[in-house]
Amino acid sequence: DQQVKQNSPSLSVQEGRISILNCDYTNSMFDYFLWYKKYPAEGPTFLISISSIKDKNEDGRFTVFLNKSAKHLSLHIVPSQPGDSAVYFCAASGGSGTYKYIFGTGTRLKVLA
Amino acid sequence: DTGVSQDPRHKITKRGQNVTFRCDPISEHNRLYWYRQTLGQGPEFLTYFQNEAQLEKSRLLSDRFSAERPKGSFSTLEIQRTEQGDSAMYLCASSLIQGSYNEQFFGPGTRLTVL
Numbered sequence: 001d002q003q004v005k006q007n008s009p010s011l012s013v014q015e016g017r018i019s020i021l022n023c024d025y026t027n028s029m030f031d032y033f034l035w036y037k038k039y040p041a042e043g044p045t046f047l048i049s050i051s052s053i054k055d056k057n058e059d060g061r062f063t064v065f066l067n068k069s070a071k072h073l074s075l076h077i078v079p080s081q082p083g084d085s086a087v088y089f090c091a092a093s094g095g096s097g098t099y100k101y102i103f104g105t106g107t108r109l110k111v112l113a
Numbered sequence: 114d115t116g117v118s119q120d121p122r123h124k125i126t127k128r129g130q131n132v133t134f135r136c137d138p139i140s141e142h143n144r145l146y147w148y149r150q151t152l153g154q155g156p157e158f159l160t161y162f163q164n165e166a167q168l169e170k171s172r173l174l175s176d177r178f179s180a181e182r183p184k185g186s187f188s189t190l191e192i193q194r195t196e197q198g199d200s201a202m203y204l205c206a207s208s209l210i211q212g213s214y215n216e217q218f219f220g221p222g223t224r225l226t227v228l
Contacts (some may be wrong), residue, residue, distance in 0.1 A: 004155075032214045043117070043204055043219035044156065051214055089155050099144065099169065101217065103155025 003027045004092050006104035014112050019077040021107050023090035026071065030092040034101065035064060035075045038087045047088075048075070080111045115139060117220035119205050125226045126195055133191045134223045138207030145188050146217060147180055148204040149173065156204055156219075162188060163210075195227045 005024045013019045021035075031052040036044035050057040050064045050073070057064050063076045077084055087108050091101040118137045126132050138145045144163050148156035159178070160170045164185035174180075177195075182188040192199055202224050206217040 034216060036219075041221070043119075043206075043221045046216045046218060049214065049216055091155070099161050099163075100146065100158040101156075103157070105153065105155050 002105075003030075004090060004102050004104040006088075006090060006107050008107050009105070010108040010110070012110045012112060013080045015082055016079045019075075019080045019084065019109055019111070021075040021077075021088050021090075021109065023073045023075075023104055024071060025073075025092050027092070027094060027102075028071070029094035030102075032093045033064070033066060033073050034091045034093075035062075036089045036091060036103075037084075038089060038106070044089060077109075080109075082111050082113050085109055085111045117205055117207055117218055119203075119220040119223050121223055122221060123224045123226075125228065127228050128195060128197060130195055131191065131193045132195060132225065133189055134203055134205075134225075136188045136190070136205030136220060138187070138205070139209075139218060142207035142209045142218075143185065144208045144210060144215075144217075145182055146206040146208075147188070147190055148206065148219075150202040150204060150222070151200075159190075192225075195225075197227050200225055200227045 034049040035047040038044045048059050048062045066073045087106045089106045090104045120135045146161040147159040150156045162182040177193045180190045202222045204222045206219045208215040208217045
């Protein structure tokens with residue numbers, strides 16, 4: 001039972017354009033969502049998070065949007081840079097102070113120069 | 114470097130052998146987590162510690178797996194009688210309980226190959 005889904009295994013975007021990565025979840029108990037970036041041979045690196053009381057969170061070039069009614073979140077990267085090329089995982093957890101994340105299967109982003 | 118470290122980075126072993134991995138979390142972090150990642154999948158939760166107490170184990174963690182965190186500092190994950198299905202990246206993460214939501218910081222992982 002895949003509670004967190006990333007339906008696009010890969011995405012290619014031109015440098016300077018917007019990258020939009022999508023994530024869907026099924027568990028309505030999830031109340032904290034995160035995006036991680038992963039380069040080959042490295043562990044996931046935290047990018048940005050959002051709690052369920054918000055519908056948007058921005059950090060520089062990265063913005064996460066949360067649509068609770070649709071159980072959908074997205075990560076926008078503007079402008080995209082070649083160094084953003086990596087695998088992006090969304091993750092979710094349920095309950096304040098909860099301990100474990102449920103990850104999606106990842107989307108490989110390639111930013112073309 | 115004050116991040117999460119893991120040792121070894123790579124381990125190749127023969128089926129049936131025992132292996133042990135080590136994780137050193139960020140020093141002030143009181144929670145430590147183990148995840149496993151296989152090809153094409155996201156990390157899957159295995160177990161976590163709050164200080165030295167192991168508070169949950171996933172169903173993925175068979176009785177061949179054991180994890181410890183003596184003194185609430187570093188942690189070890191041991192796999193006994195390894196099987197080819199154990200081949201994966203084993204990731205350690207740590208977090209600091211501060212407020213309601215706390216991001217986890219991951220180490221570089223230990224890649225296990227069971228021949």
